[in-house]
Amino acid sequence: xxxxxxxxIRQVVNxxxxxxxxxxxxxxxxxxxxxxxxxxxxxxxxxxxxxxxxVTYKALVIRRKIEEQKDSRVFGVPYFGVSVPILEDGVPxxxxxxxxxxKPLLATSYLTIRTMDRWVPVPFxxxxxxxxxxxxxxxxxxxxxxxxxxxxxxxxxxxxxxxxIRCHRSYIVNVEYIAEIQPDSHSTFLLVMKDGSKVPxxxxxxxxxxxxxxx
Numbered sequence: 001x002x003x004x005x006x007x008x009i010r011q012v013v014n015x016x017x018x019x020x021x022x023x024x025x026x027x028x029x030x031x032x033x034x035x036x037x038x039x040x041x042x043x044x045x046x047x048x049x050x051x052x053x054x055v056t057y058k059a060l061v062i063r064r065k066i067e068e069q070k071d072s073r074v075f076g077v078p079y080f081g082v083s084v085p086i087l088e089d090g091v092p093x094x095x096x097x098x099x100x101x102x103k104p105l106l107a108t109s110y111l112t113i114r115t116m117d118r119w120v121p122v123p124f125x126x127x128x129x130x131x132x133x134x135x136x137x138x139x140x141x142x143x144x145x146x147x148x149x150x151x152x153x154x155x156x157x158x159x160x161x162x163x164x165i166r167c168h169r170s171y172i173v174n175v176e177y178i179a180e181i182q183p184d185s186h187s188t189f190l191l192v193m194k195d196g197s198k199v200p201x202x203x204x205x206x207x208x209x210x211x212x213x214x215x
Contacts, residue, residue, distance in 0.1 A: 022099040024081075026056055028092050039153065040101045042075040055081030055099075060092045069102070078102070080157075100157050111155070113139045113146030120144055124160060128177040128193050132170040142177075142195050167191065167201040167209050175213065 022040055025033035034044040050057050054074050059066050065084045072078050079099050086094040110123045122141050131138040132152040139148050148155060156164075156172060166172045173191060180192040181201075189201035189209070201209050 024056060024097040024099060025094065026050055026060075026097075027094045028060060031056075032094075037099075040077065040079055040099060042077065042079065042099060044075075051075070055083045056095045056097045059083035059085045059095050059097070063087060063090070063092055102154075102157070111139050111148050113144070113148050115144060115146040120146060124163065125174075125176070127164075127174050128195050129171060129173045129197065129199055130155060130164075140195070140197065165209060165212050167199065167205050169202060169204070171199050173199055181213070181215070 022037040022042060023033070023035040024031060024042070024044060030046075030050060031044050031048050032046055034042075034046060036042070036044075050060070051074055053070075055066060055068050055070060058068065063085055065082070067080070067082045069080045070078060078101075080102050081097050081099050083095055083097040085092045086096065110121045111127065112119050112121045122139060122144065126141045126143075128140045128142060130148075130152060131140070133147065135151055137148045137150060137152050137155055139146060152170065152172060156166060159172065163176060164172050164174055167189075173193070177194045178191050179194045182190045182192060184190045184200070186203055188203050188206055191199040191201060193199060
């Protein structure tokens with residue numbers, strides 16, 4: 001797999017996967033690119049042979065996308081991987097794998113939040129933004145706000161990637177509820193949401209945010 005193709009794959013994957021995901025690219029025998037994240041590092045080195053029983057290995061064998069939780073026997077740490085093989089005339093030529101610390105926790109399309117005196121299920125498409133608060137997550141919709149028991153990073157893996165984007169260490173926003181994107185100091189932005197809330201885009205996430213939204 002040539003360097004131009006690897007670069008193109010990196011660009012596409014980085015636009016769609018959160019910053020917290022590690023990225024692994026391989027040919028049909030060896031790892032050729034590895035980008036660890038702040039959340040998990042599998043200690044892969046380009047040139048290493050693909051490990052048997054890894055998610056990458058299995059995707060190449062079965063020749064289709066797989067999602068699987070792995071224990072620490074493969075890389076020394078448990079991880080959740082999503083692997084997509086690259087096929088040429090049905091023959092596997094490489095694989096792209098995104099890696100998270102654990103499998104997404106939720107199997108539902110809503111978040112149940114705690115308000116002052118009750119619990120309220122909020123559908124994903126009604127969520128305006130999520131904010132990290134005291135090891136829990138504050139979830140804001142147009143009509144109600146409350147806390148979810150999981151932290152922001154844990155919830156991020158369960159949110160639809162085509163709708164939600166992390167813009168700050170403490171914030172994830174629903175792009176459908178962004179009313180304005182205002183420039184701020186030091187190459188950052190300020191988001192004005194449709195409910196009137198203002199959410200910062202930090203310098204760490206600004207480039208990823210611009211690529212995802214195409215500006």
